[in-house]
Amino acid sequence: MVWQRPDGRQPYQLRPVGFHTGFTHFAPGSVLTKCGDTQVLCTVSFSEGVPKFLAGTGKGWLTSEYRMLPAATQQRQERELLKLSGRTQEIQRLIGRSLRAAIDFEVLGERTLTVDADVLQADAGTRTAAITGGFVALANAISQLMRRGVIKRSPLCGQIAAVSVGLLQEEPYLDLNYVEDVAATVDLNVVMNQHLGIIEIQGTGEEGSFSRTQLNQLLDFAEKGIQQLLIAQREAIADWEEVFVGVRS
Amino acid sequence: MVWQRPDGRQPYQLRPVGFHTGFTHFAPGSVLTKCGDTQVLCTVSFSEGVPKFLAGTGKGWLTSEYRMLPAATQQRQERELLKLSGRTQEIQRLIGRSLRAAIDFEVLGERTLTVDADVLQADAGTRTAAITGGFVALANAISQLMRRGVIKRSPLCGQIAAVSVGLLQEEPYLDLNYVEDVAATVDLNVVMNQHLGIIEIQGTGEEGSFSRTQLNQLLDFAEKGIQQLLIAQREAIADWEEVFVGVRS
Amino acid sequence: MVWQRPDGRQPYQLRPVGFHTGFTHFAPGSVLTKCGDTQVLCTVSFSEGVPKFLAGTGKGWLTSEYRMLPAATQQRQERELLKLSGRTQEIQRLIGRSLRAAIDFEVLGERTLTVDADVLQADAGTRTAAITGGFVALANAISQLMRRGVIKRSPLCGQIAAVSVGLLQEEPYLDLNYVEDVAATVDLNVVMNQHLGIIEIQGTGEEGSFSRTQLNQLLDFAEKGIQQLLIAQREAIADWEEVFVGVRS
Amino acid sequence: MVWQRPDGRQPYQLRPVGFHTGFTHFAPGSVLTKCGDTQVLCTVSFSEGVPKFLAGTGKGWLTSEYRMLPAATQQRQERELLKLSGRTQEIQRLIGRSLRAAIDFEVLGERTLTVDADVLQADAGTRTAAITGGFVALANAISQLMRRGVIKRSPLCGQIAAVSVGLLQEEPYLDLNYVEDVAATVDLNVVMNQHLGIIEIQGTGEEGSFSRTQLNQLLDFAEKGIQQLLIAQREAIADWEEVFVGVRS
Amino acid sequence: MVWQRPDGRQPYQLRPVGFHTGFTHFAPGSVLTKCGDTQVLCTVSFSEGVPKFLAGTGKGWLTSEYRMLPAATQQRQERELLKLSGRTQEIQRLIGRSLRAAIDFEVLGERTLTVDADVLQADAGTRTAAITGGFVALANAISQLMRRGVIKRSPLCGQIAAVSVGLLQEEPYLDLNYVEDVAATVDLNVVMNQHLGIIEIQGTGEEGSFSRTQLNQLLDFAEKGIQQLLIAQREAIADWEEVFVGVRS
Amino acid sequence: MVWQRPDGRQPYQLRPVGFHTGFTHFAPGSVLTKCGDTQVLCTVSFSEGVPKFLAGTGKGWLTSEYRMLPAATQQRQERELLKLSGRTQEIQRLIGRSLRAAIDFEVLGERTLTVDADVLQADAGTRTAAITGGFVALANAISQLMRRGVIKRSPLCGQIAAVSVGLLQEEPYLDLNYVEDVAATVDLNVVMNQHLGIIEIQGTGEEGSFSRTQLNQLLDFAEKGIQQLLIAQREAIADWEEVFVGVRS
Helix, strand or coil, rough: CCCCCCCCCCCCCCCEEEEEECCCCCCCEEEEEEEECCEEEEEEEECCCCHHHCCCCCCHHHHHHHHEEEHCCCCCCCCCCCCHHHHHHHHHHHHHHHHHHEEEEEHHCCCEEEEEEEEEEEECCHHHHHHHHHHHHHHHHHHHHHHHCCCCCCCECCCCEEEEEEEEECCCCCCCCHHHHHHCEEEEEEEEECCCCCCEEECCCCCCCCCCHHHHHHHHHHHHHHHHHHHHHHHHCCHHHHHCCCCCC | CCCCCCCCCCCCCCEEEEEECCCCCCEEEEEEEEEEEEEEEEEEEEHHHHHHHCCCCEEEEEEEEEEEHHHHCCCCCCCCCCCCCCCHHHHHHHHHHHHCCCCCCCHCCCCCEEEEEEEECCCCHHHHHHHHHHHHHHHHHHEEEHCCCCCCCCECCCCEEEEEEEEECCEEECCCCCCCCCCCCCCEEEECEEECCCEEEEEEEECCCCCCHHHHHHHHHHHHHHHHHHHHHHHHCHHHHCCCCCCCC | CCCCCCCCCCCCCCEEEEEEEEECCCCEEEEEEEEECCCCCEEEEEEEEECHHHHCCCCCEEEEEECCCHHHHCCCCCCCCCCCCCCHHHHHHHHHHHHHHCEHHHHHEEEEEEEEEEECCCCHHHHHHHHHHHHHHHHHHHHHHHHHHCCCCECCCCEEEECCCCCCEHHHHEECCHHHHHCCEEEEEEEECCCCCCCEEEEEEECCCCCCHHHHHHHHHHHHHHHHHHHHHHHCCCCHHHHHHCCCC | CCCCCCCCCCCCCCEEEEECCCCCCCCCCCEEEEEEEEEEEEEEEEEEEHHHCCCCCCCCCCCEEEEEEHHHCCCCCCCCCCCCHHHHHHHHHHHHHHHHHCCCCHHCCCEEEEHHHHHECCCCCCHHHHHHHHHHHHHHHHHHHEEEEEEEECCCCCCCCEEEEEECCCCCEEEHHHHHHHCCCCCEEEEEECCCCCEEEEEEEECCCCCHHHHHHHHHHHHHHHHHHHHHHHCCCCCCCCCCCCCCC | CCCCCCCCCCCCCCCCCCCCCCCCCCCEEEEEEECCCCEEEEEEEEEEECCCEEEEEEEEEEEEEEEEEHHHHHCCCCCCCCCCCCHHHHHHHHHHHHHCCCCCHHHHEEEEEEEEEEECCCCHHHHHHHHHHHHHHHHHHHHCCCCCCCCCCCCEEECCCEEEEEEEECCEECCCCCCHHHHHHHHEEEEEECCEEEEEEEEEECCEEECCHHHHHHHHHHHHHHHHHHHHHHHHCCCCHCCCCCCCC | CCCCCCCCCCCCCCEEEEEEECCCCCEEEEEEEEECEEEEEEEEEEECCCCCHHCCCCHHHHEEEEEEEEHHCCCCCCCCCCCCHHHHHHHHHHHHHHCCCCCHHHCCCCEEEEEEEEECCCCCCHHHHHHHHHHHHHHHHHHHHHCCCCCCCECCCCCEEEEEEEEEEEEEEECCCCHHHHHHEEEEEEEECCCEEEEEEEEEECCCECCHHHHHHHHHHHHHHHHHHHHHHHHHHCCHHHHHHCCCC
C-alpha cells in the first residue's frame, strides 16, 4: 500500500512557501513565514554586548527562542510558564545552532542577534520553517543594520535552510504536514547550507528503525527540498547580493 | 502650550482601526486587530467544562490571557517565564472581566471560552485593542460554534468596546499612542457596552491628580471613541444580526 | 427593596477607623490600621539606594508589598508561594502608585521607602485601608527619620487616603464590608489627595454596568468618606505640622 | 569576664511573657504572643480531611507554617517567595513536630489543625515563642471547636512549651535576646511537655563545642524556664480544666 | 596534520567499557557503567500504572531522567534546581526514546519503567554511555522482575547501544573523550539496535558542515563501535538467552 | 520485650564502616562512604572566593549540598526539582555547620570548600554518614590542595564524626538501620569532635518524650560509636599527621 498525500503532492514536493517580510517594524528583521498551513513569525533583534562566556573575545553571538501561541494547534495548548518543555528547549537550541552557522562572529563583533520564532499556526514542520524563515529575517535584519550604520560589514557568511523528511510505509516523503507527521515511522530533520553541506541532522525511529539505505534516500529528498528553499529565500531578500558575503573572514 | 499630536489627529479622533478576521483557522475565532501601529492577535478557543468553582452550577466561563511577543516593542523585551509581571496579570484580568460582561453564561452552559490576546506590535493601547478586537473574535467564535452545532443558542448578550483617554497639558485626548502615553499625566481606560454603560473604568494620575470636571471631560471623549468602535465591530462581524442577542436570558 | 446595612450604618457612613501607631518598633513607621473588622499592619522601611532605573537621577522611590496572613479570612487561605496572584499584584501596585503621589522624590533623594501592608484580618476594604493606614505609617516614618537626622527635609508633599464605594440595588453605599462587597453589583475604589483631587479610580461592574450619573453619585460618597479619613489621619500623626510640606519643591 | 545581660536579667530569668488571646477572630485560635520584644501571632485553623498519607486511617494531623513579616527585624528582610529558606523550613517542621506531641490524633479523627506562626517582631527566640504561644492558640481553638460542637471530645493530651538557652563566656543563660543570641557560642532549643519530658532538643556549637556537663547545666536552666511557661500558658487558657485531657486515649 | 588521540587509541577504537551490575540493590536494575573515565550509574525502577495519556490502552511506558553530580566535571557545576537545562532535557528525552525501542509495551502491560542515569564522572560520551549501560540495567531489571514473578513474560524485544563519533581535522574518530569532543568540528551520536538498524541519529556541525560522504564514514565507525558494545552488553547480562525475546509480539 | 536487631548487632555496636577514597578524581576529595547498606558519595570541591557576606574579611567558607538519587530507597523517590524539601534543607545545613567546625577559616583564606553528599543507597543514617565520610573527603581534599600548592598551610583544625542513636522499647541502640529507625520512638543525631566535645545534638521524640536519664544513656552510646569512627577516619586518611593541625590559629 502506498501513502496518498492528503494534499495530492508528489513524494518529493514541498508545500507552498511564502515569506511576508517586514511584517512588524520595530525589530530590524521580521518575516511571517508560511510553509503550507504552518505560520511562524520570525523576528530578529539586535543588542550590543554578548553573554558572559564571550565577553572580551571580540566575538558576537546569536541566540533563539521558540514558542507556540496557545491557539496555534487544533486543541488550544497551555502556555509554558514555569518551565519550558523539553521539546521547546530542543527546538530553540536547534534553531540557534543552525543559524549561528550563517554568521561570522568576528565580523559581527561583540553584539547579540536574537531570533524569536513564534508559531502562529502549527501544521508540522514548525522548527524547519523557523530556521528557513529565520534566515530570511536574519538577512533582512543585517541589511537594515548596515543601512542604519549600526554595523559596517555584513557578517552573513552562510545561507541556511531546513526541511523535514520522513518514512511512511517504508517510503520517503518530503516536508510532512501534521497528518503525515503523525503517521510516519521515521522522522528526519535536515539543516543544510548553500553548498548542501550538512549543518545538522536529527533522525528518530521510535516506531521502528531505519537502514542506512533509507537514510540516504531521505537525504536525497531533503537535498531537493532545500535547493528550492535556498532559491525562495534569495528571492525574498531584496539586497541579497550586498548582504551575503559567503565566506568566513 | 497645546499638545501637538505626532500623527496630526484631532484631540477627539481615533487611530485607524482594522479587524483582520479569520487570521488563523484552528481556533473558532481569530482576529488580527490593528489600532494604528498597535497589532494584537485575538483568538477565542472553546472547551467543554468549567473551572472547579463553577462545576455543577450550569454556568459557563470566559477567561483571558495576555502576552507581548518579545519583539513587539522598540527594545526587545524578555518573555515572562517564571512569573507574570503585575502589569500582565492586571491586563489579562481586565480583559477577562470586560468580555465576561458580553456573555450570558447560563445560555452558554458549562463550557469555557478562552480569549488569547498576543501583542505582535505595541504602540500603546494594547489592552483596549485586546478588548475591542477580542469582542470581534468572540462574536466570530460563537457564530462558528453555532454553525457547527456545538452550541444551540447564542450567549452573546452584550457588545463591549474599550478605549484609552488621557490628559496632556491638562487637556483631554482620545486613543493615545506610545509617545502620548509617556507624556500624559493622567491615563484612563474605559470599557463600555452598547448602551454606553460603564463596564470598567481605571484612571491613574501618578504624575498628578485630576478633578471631577476633568474626569467627565475624559469620559465624554471616551464615549465618542467607543461609539465609533462599536460601529466598526459590527461591520467586521458578518452575521451580527444572528449572533447578537442583546439581553440576558 | 432597599439594602439594609448589616451593621446599621447610614449609606454615607464609614466604619469606625483606628490607627495604632508604633505597633512594632524596628521599622521607622508601623501602624495597625483598623477599618471596622479589617485589620492591616502597615510598616514603612527605609533604605539607601534606588532601583536600577532611577540610579543616578537623584530621585528616590517608594514601593509596596501587600499580603494576607492565611488566617485573615473566614476560611484559611494558602499563602502565595511560588507566584503572587493577579489580585495581590494589582493591589500592591495600586498601593505603591497611590502613596508615591504623597512624596517629592527629589527631596527624598536616592533612597527607597518600602510600605508593607500585611492584612491580619480581612472584612473587605483591605486595599483602601492599606493606603489610608500606609499614609499614616509613611508620615510617622518620615518624622522619625528626620528626628534621627537620616533625612534633612520632609519629602511629604501630599496627603493620600482611599475608600471603597459600591452600588447595592442600584443605590450607592460607602465603605462596604465583606457581606456588602459580595452583594454589590458595582465596586469602586477611589484614592484622593488633600484637595480631593483624584489620584486613582478603579470601578468595575462585572455583574452589571453603571451610568455616568451613578458614577458621580458614587464619587460624592467617596469624597465624603475621604474627607473624614483625612481628618483622622492628621489626628494620628503627632507632628503633622512639621512633617507635612504640602507642595512639591 | 562575666556576661552582663543587656536588660539586667538574672542568668536563669525569662523575659516577660504575654499571651493576647482572641487577637483576631476568624480562626478558632488566635494569640499574639510576646516574649520580651519578640512578638508572634499564632493562629490555629481547622479543616475536615487529612493529607493523603493519612487518608482512611481515622487519624488526624497538625501542620505548621512559620514566616517573618519583612519589617520584623532591624533591617527589612525580603519575603521568601520562590522558595522557603532552610531556616524557615527547619523552624516550621520543628513547630509542627512539637505541637503534634500535644494531640491525640485518634480522638481528633480525620481533621487537620494548621498552626500559623507569623513573626511581627523578632528579638530572638521566635521559634520557641511560636511553640509556646502556638500551644495556647491550640488549646483555645480546641475549646472553641468543642463549644461549637465541631469536635466532641478534646484531643489535647499533652502540654508543650519551649525555650532557648545558650552559653555566653562558657556560662549558661536562659531565654536569649537578639544581642545575646549573636554573642552565644552555643545555642540550645528545648521543647518539653508537662512532665518535663524532652520532646525535642536541638543544640549547635558552630563557634565552639560544648561538654556533657555544660549540656546538663543548660538543660537545668531550660527546665526552670519551661516550668514557668507551663504555668503562664495554663493561666491564659480560660477553660484549661475542660480542654486538657492529659493522656492519650 | 593528523589528530593524535591523547590515549593512543586507533581512530576506530572504543575506550575500555565496563558494566558493574548490581551496584546498588533496592532498584531491580543497577549498573555502574564505565566508558573510559566516564562513569554513569544507571538504575531501572518499576512501578504499576502509566502516565495519563496511556491509561486504559493496556500498554506500558518507559521514561528516563539524566543528571550530572556537581563534582562530575573538572569544575564543579551547579545542580539544576529551578529548571532543567535544555541540554539535560534533550539528553533524557533521547535516552527515553532510545530505550523505548527495546521494549514491547503490550507485553509489559500498564506498568512504567524508569531509567535514571546519574553521571558520577564525565569525560564525554555520557549520553551514549547512559543508553548503553541503561540497556544492561533494563535487561537486569526485567530479569529480576520475572524471577520475582512481578512480570510473566519478558518485554525485551530489542537490543540497543549507542556511541559517539566525530570529525577531527576532517577525519572520523570513534568514541571521543572530553579533549577530543572539544576539538571536534562535527559530533554525531548514533543509536542502533541488534540489526544495526538506526534508532536515532543526531549530528551537528556548528563549527563547520559535513558532506554526505563524511556522514557515511562516520556511520561506518559507529557501526563498528556498536557491534562491540552489543557483545559487551550480552556478556554483562547473566541470563541473556532467557530475558531477550528479540521480536515484538 | 527487648528489641532484636535485624542484623544481630549488640545494642552499642556500629554497622561495618568503609571509606572508598578517590572514588572519582576530578574533585580534590571523593569518598564513597558505606555504613552498612547506606552508601553516600562525598566529594569536596574548591573554589577561590567566598559568598558576599564574607567578602573582604579574609575568611573562607564551607558549604554543603545533600541529595538522594531517586533509586536510593526501596521505592523510587521523585527528584526534588522546583524546591528542596524541608528534610533536605535541614540535612545539608547540618552537614555544613558540622564540617565548618573542622576548619580554621582564617588559615583557609577567602576560598570556599563545597561538600556534596549524594546518597546512592539509603538504609538510614545518611546524614551522619555524610558528615563522617564528608570529613574524610575534606581531609583528602586539603591534602591534595596542599600537594598541588593551592593552599600553603592546612586549615584542618578539628576532627568531626557523627552517629545516630535511638530508643527502641525504651532502651538505647547505636547506629540504627532503616527498620530500626522506623520503629524507634526517639531518634538522636550527635556530632562530636576529636575531644568528644558536642558540635551538634538533635533529638526528637515525636512518638514519645524522653527523660534526661535516657538522654544521657543515648549520649554514652553515641560517644562509643564516635570514638570508633574517629579511628576509622584516621586510618582512611593517608597523611593524617601532615594534614591535621588540631588547633585554631
